[in-house]
Amino acid sequence: MKRRTSRAGTDPVPAPLRGIIPMLLLTLLVVALAVPAGIAIAPAFLGPDRSADAAKPAPPWQQAPTRLSSPRGTGGIGPLSASAAAPDAGPLAAQLNDSLKTDGAGTITGAVQDAATGQLLFDRSGDEARVPASNMKLFTASAALRVLGPDRRFxxxxxxxxxxxxxxxxxxxxxxxxxxxxxxxxxxxxxxxxxxxxxxxxxxxxxxxxxxxxxxxxxxxxxxxxxxxxxxxxxxxxxxxxxxxxxxxxxxxxxxxxxxxxxxxxxxxxxxxxxxxxxxxxxxxxxxxxxxxxxxxxxxxxxxxxxxxxxxxxxxxxxxxxxxxxxxxTVGQQVDLLLRTSDNYLAEVMGRMTALAGGRPGSNDGAIAAVLQQLKDMDIPTDTLRAEDVSGLALANQVSARQLTDVVRAMTSGKDTRLRAALAGFPVAGLTGTLGDRYTDASTAGGAGLVRAKTGTLNTVIALSGYVVDADGRLLVFSFIGNGLTPGAANKAALDRAASVLARCGCR
Structure with a gap:
């Protein structure tokens, strides 16, 4: 059986989703995600209220606005409340472990961090090196934005x-x-x-x-x-x-x-x-x-x-x-495209252009060296990381869930604001890119429109890394990686259920 990566291109909207899209669009809410210092990041989007307790009022940041906000300062929206509580690790782990069950062979590792503080809220062998599939593109995107800059053109x-x-x-x-x-x-x-x-x-x-x-x-x-x-x-x-x-x-x-x-x-x-x-x-x-x-x-x-x-x-x-x-x-627009559609060719070219801009050869080895150097410069440990390409198509790549949450956290909340340009390219659950045909059943619909994550798929590998605002208004970053899975089994739903847990969870 052929090994295949995530599909490049946005699939047509599936029939089960068509009925809820008008409701999604009517209730769409732009949320500015920011660190306490007030740096705004890309928005999460509203999905329908599919929680077990549907009668419970949605929190303010998940309700449709009744009026337009007045401009503030440079026109940005105010940051999330610093007083929003982070999930408790115990209740969160219980729900995630219940969701992260494989269909057949294989295992799933994972990590969840609080974006503002970096606190590790969930750790399931999060430091174990795994095949990341197209989640490798998150490293390439961050390196390109740091070296080339989001406004660079070719x-x-x-x-x-x-x-x-x-x-x-x-x-x-x-x-x-x-x-x-x-x-x-x-x-x-x-x-x-x-x-x-x-x-x-x-x-x-x-x-x-x-x-x-x-x-x-x-x-x-x-x-x-x-x-x-x-x-x-x-x-x-x-x-x-x-x-x-x-x-x-x-x-x-x-x-x-x-x-x-x-x-x-x-x-x-x-x-x-x-x-x-x-x-x-x-x-x-x-x-x-x-x-x-x-x-x-x-x-x-x-x-x-x-x-x-x-x-x-x-x-x-x-x-x-x-x-x-x-x-x-611009490089920022191209990074959005390569993340949203998981385009291997574009990712590898972006790696080579990053290498050239840093004085390295525009080769595969040069691209890998350039990306790894940027991860080190971002203080992301690379001792256990093995890279054979920068798109994630190679099965020899080895990356941990913790390394992926670290790079997503750098994008959402780190000091280098150039990385914010990557956030809009993360597919939106149930709506765009390689997540456009997912989050459509009762077990995952709680994350529809809220979860933003990069997908990864090879024959026996799945991965999902991204960010979400939980029910208490706390920004969380996460990564789940499945390896050794039964080909063709229904394992994507396990990762989608876990991300949906984060979207609807106060978990205390």
Whole structure:
């Protein structure tokens, strides 16, 4: 049986959920989660009252507002009350242990921390190293936000080639290119190849170029093997991963509307061919022609006679003349996407871009080293952590639940506010991303709309790490990891039940 990661892409809303979505939307409440210092974080969202005691009034922070809040200071909402009580460890453990029962073989470890104080409220072998599946992406997201910053964008450029009439399409890390015109409001397709082609033709016209234009491809930004030997060939064939390049359309997908199935095995060349098609169309209107086919150029092929200063995004490339350029969505937006859809390809590219920004090679080893260094800098112990990739597709990864709660706590409540940019990307239980089709039955509906967590799924592995505000208004971070499970068994529900316990629990 094939090992598979969490699905990339938001599933259609399942039929059991359609009836409650209008009620969810009507009762949606934005909650600012913050440390006592008052740093606001991303909101939790209301779900329906499915508790055993439905007659008990919901606490104020889980009720629909009757009026808009007045702006305060910079417009942020006030922090959660510092007087909200944390759950008692004993009653909480009793409920969680009752929920965390496997269906068949295997075991589940877990940890729950109070976000404000770091107090460990639940510990079930929380320091034991386990296969984390796609929860590995939480480490990659935090490293990217710390090193690159949430506002960083990646550039895809066309530069003048060394031969007259030649242009070089140069990859700069944007694998979310669109084939059409740039879409400023989008993440996938924020930078469009048609827009890049049109700008290239205008630049060529201004330079007085005539005749036939030749397109070359420079995708030399990354180094090392494009495929990690730790990945299963079955997973690659199924489209969970593909050879990594520093430019691609639709996160190396043939169709932006299809986020499953096989991927192109040469995503950079596929993007270059799409660019050439757009350039051909734009050039025809300007009286130019474009030679068929694209040739890979050696690194530094762009070295036309006219100079516009060094291209600092490509170390060692020297002076080049940039003819046209498009920029990606921000790193923060891309991190949201990779967490929400659990996109392995995008996560691995983000790891390599993080490595390059830190002065390391843009390779698998460089990405791993960059991520581990950031965890150490965040004071997250890494002695027991083993990383074979930065997406979580490799079964050789070893991570503890406590390490995952530590990184989620850093995102929600740590001093580095750049990490707050990751919070909106956590899937919302029953509503978005890889949690969109979960939390729909009576045992888990108490967490619907409230739990925000990153999923992880391999053949015998499940994981769930995230954050939630409990019934007393206390922000909790959690991680549950199941390993050695019976393939195909109903174990996701156990993790969802546990997270729902946290959402509805005062537990005293």
């Amino acid at each position: 550039s895809t450029k066309v530069v003048a080639g060394s031969a007259p009439g030649s242009v070089v399409l140069t990859g700069g890390g944007d694998v979310l290119l669109g084939a059409g015109e740039s879409a400023p409001g989008a993440v996938v397709g924020h930078a469009g190849l048609a827009t890049l082609a049109q700008a290239t033709v205008r630049a060529l016209q201004n330079d007085g170029v005539s005749g036939t234009v030749t397109v070359l491809l420079d995708d030399s930004l990354f180094s090392g093997p494009p495929l990690n030997p730790a990945w299963s060939p079955d997973d690659v064939a199924a489209g969970e991963m593909a050879p990594l390049y520093p430019l691609a359309t639709n996160s190396a997908r043939f169709d932006p509307a299809k986020t499953t199935g096989p991927r192109p095995q040469d995503a950079a060349m596929a993007a270059a061919e799409a660019f050439t098609a757009q350039l051909t169309a734009a050039a025809a209107a300007a009286g130019l022609s474009v030679a068929p086919g694209v040739v890979r150029a050696p690194a530094g092929a762009g070295s036309g006679p006219e100079k516009s200063g060094p291209d600092k995004s490509r170390p060692g490339k020297g002076d080049v003349r940039v003819l046209a350029e498009v920029q990606s969505a």
